[in-house]
Amino acid sequence: MSPLPSSEAAYDRMRLGQWSRGRARSAGIARRDLMRLVAAASVAAPLVPASASPARATGSLPGVVKPLPPELFTVRGTNAETNFASLRDTGLLTPADRFFVRNHTATPSVDRASWKLTVWGDGLTGGPVDFSYAALRALPSTSRTAFVECAGNGRSFFASQQGQEVSGTAWTLGAVGAARWRGVRLSDVLRRAGIGRHAVDVLPRGLDDEVISDGTNLGRVRRPLPVAKAMDDVLLAYEMNGEPLPPDHGAPVRLIVPSWVGVAHIKWVGDIEVSDEPLLTPWNTGLYRLFGPGHPPEGSAPLSRQTLKSAFELEPGAAFATRRGHRLTGRSWSGGAPVRSVAVSTDGGAHWRPARLRDEPRAGSWVRWSVDWIPEEPGPAVLLARATDGSGRRQPDTTAYNTQGYLFDAVVRHPVTVT
Numbered sequence: 001m002s003p004l005p006s007s008e009a010a011y012d013r014m015r016l017g018q019w020s021r022g023r024a025r026s027a028g029i030a031r032r033d034l035m036r037l038v039a040a041a042s043v044a045a046p047l048v049p050a051s052a053s054p055a056r057a058t059g060s061l062p063g064v065v066k067p068l069p070p071e072l073f074t075v076r077g078t079n080a081e082t083n084f085a086s087l088r089d090t091g092l093l094t095p096a097d098r099f100f101v102r103n104h105t106a107t108p109s110v111d112r113a114s115w116k117l118t119v120w121g122d123g124l125t126g127g128p129v130d131f132s133y134a135a136l137r138a139l140p141s142t143s144r145t146a147f148v149e150c151a152g153n154g155r156s157f158f159a160s161q162q163g164q165e166v167s168g169t170a171w172t173l174g175a176v177g178a179a180r181w182r183g184v185r186l187s188d189v190l191r192r193a194g195i196g197r198h199a200v201d202v203l204p205r206g207l208d209d210e211v212i213s214d215g216t217n218l219g220r221v222r223r224p225l226p227v228a229k230a231m232d233d234v235l236l237a238y239e240m241n242g243e244p245l246p247p248d249h250g251a252p253v254r255l256i257v258p259s260w261v262g263v264a265h266i267k268w269v270g271d272i273e274v275s276d277e278p279l280l281t282p283w284n285t286g287l288y289r290l291f292g293p294g295h296p297p298e299g300s301a302p303l304s305r306q307t308l309k310s311a312f313e314l315e316p317g318a319a320f321a322t323r324r325g326h327r328l329t330g331r332s333w334s335g336g337a338p339v340r341s342v343a344v345s346t347d348g349g350a351h352w353r354p355a356r357l358r359d360e361p362r363a364g365s366w367v368r369w370s371v372d373w374i375p376e377e378p379g380p381a382v383l384l385a386r387a388t389d390g391s392g393r394r395q396p397d398t399t400a401y402n403t404q405g406y407l408f409d410a411v412v413r414h415p416v417t418v419t
Ligand SMILES: Nc1nc2c(c(=O)[nH]1)N[C@H]1C(S)=C(S)[C@@H](COP(=O)(O)O)O[C@H]1N2
Pocket: 099, 100, 101, 102, 103, 104, 105, 148, 149, 150, 151, 205, 206, 207, 208, 221, 248, 249, 250, 261, 262, 263, 264, 265, 266, 267, 268, 269
């Protein structure tokens, strides 16, 4: 089974139609609560205004285990954003100590020795099947490099570049990281568990606390994956960059869903329901769809692939000496196809030149790039980087508005000072 992207999208559109006709099943939440979430999503009521300033840096955050030194991270609510400047001296892979953290609640402490993964549901040919950590480790392993990127990465630019109010965490560009993940193929585990021919959805669920939002208990973090994606390139990962998965990134086992929005990559997975009916949870109904002008009232199809972005490895407002040579570096990535080329402007978009790519472009990963710059005039300047991917998609000047500020893909203006 190796579906084309078009079949993933086609399936998601179909499930969406089933939802509006009442034919999909709500998993672990009342249908009227889902309806309420959908209704709330279609109006732009900022829960966290995108313009909100981050918490004062204290070097740590309750709910996150690893230290969050302010030179590496900016804390936003229960989450920590990687400062892009701190990636300048790293290689292709993001070290775990500077990988962003997105927690709906808090990092749980899961005992690996007593942990098990339960696979269950009417989409199996038999009853539930448990896999211990040791049993997973005994299955054939596979490794791949993949980025994990929050669907809301870049959200703050809806406000700062486009003057639009959207709800959600006000990330700049650092809700992304790329790592080498090792684990077992989800397809191997599903086959061993006896996935049947009529299975359509696979629903992994985290062991972290239930999420309470505006007084509604949404249950534990869970988001259905179409079976075509689940059987394709998804990993149950137990290692990150050659080390056991750290607590904040899903220990002992998380999903890696290459090229898809971050929320698909369920951390601390405890069970997986296999269903022969389409499933609905808050994370593929009111959340993680596009709402607003140009979208149906029940929202777009659930988000799947990430979009295209570029970022400079620089602090905002970084200073550069006039008439000296500087090397500007950054990264570009796309969930659609490998990045093909990157163009950089150092004069606010009047002139562009190609950046030198420093990595072989690969699907589901990012490329590092550089450009040399000798600034001529002192004063403020704006740097821009624009990527094009192998499908011909190019970063636009603006992103179409959606109420929750997902999938920002426009070129970002990076202010600097020439001294
Ligand atoms: N169980 C669980 N899985 C989760 C989440 C969560 O809160 N709980 N957050 C999701 C979201 S929205 C994102 S963007 C990624 C972030 O992964 P990271 O924290 O390892 O960077 O994890 C996803 N998996």
